[in-house]
Amino acid sequence: MDATATPPSLLGLTTYLLSRTGRTARGLLITRLTARGQRLWHMAVLAALADFGPQVQRELAERLAIDPSDMVKLLDELARAGQVERARSTADRRRVQVSLTPAGQRALEELQAEAAAVQDEVLAPLTAEERAQLHALLLRVHAAGR
Numbered sequence: 001m002d003a004t005a006t007p008p009s010l011l012g013l014t015t016y017l018l019s020r021t022g023r024t025a026r027g028l029l030i031t032r033l034t035a036r037g038q039r040l041w042h043m044a045v046l047a048a049l050a051d052f053g054p055q056v057q058r059e060l061a062e063r064l065a066i067d068p069s070d071m072v073k074l075l076d077e078l079a080r081a082g083q084v085e086r087a088r089s090t091a092d093r094r095r096v097q098v099s100l101t102p103a104g105q106r107a108l109e110e111l112q113a114e115a116a117a118v119q120d121e122v123l124a125p126l127t128a129e130e131r132a133q134l135h136a137l138l139l140r141v142h143a144a145g146r
Helices: 014-035 040-052 057-064 068-080 102-122 128-143
Strands: 084-088 096-100
Touching (some): 014 040, 014 102, 040 068, 040 084, 040 102, 057 096, 068 084, 096 102
Antiparallel strands (some): 084 096
C-alpha cells in the first residue's frame, strides 16, 4: 500500500482539491515573494493601491480584512522600502492617506510576474481554454461570497 496516497473519498471532494491546490500555490508564491523580501500581504496592499488609488489607511485595512494594527506594521515595512507614502488627510487630520509610489508600482509588477509564473506552474496540466474555464468558474464561486 502507498503510504502517500490520498484517500479516494477526499479526492471526491472539490473543496478538498481546491484547498490542497491553493496550499501548494500559496507555498510556491510565498517562496518567490520571500526571495524578494516581500510577503503576500505586501502584494495585497500594493495591488489594492494600484487598482483603487490612494486610500485612507483604515479603509484599506477594511478592504483587505487586515487588523488595523497589522496594517500599520505592513505600511511601515512598505514605507521603509519606499513603496508607499502616508500623509495626513487635508480634509480630516486624524485620517492617514496611503498612496503607491513609483517604486511600489515597479515592485508590484515584479510580484505579479512571480504570481503569474506560479500560476503557470500550478496550472501546467491544463490547456489555455481549461484555465480560462476554471478561472471563470472560480470567479462565480467567489462572487457568491463564500
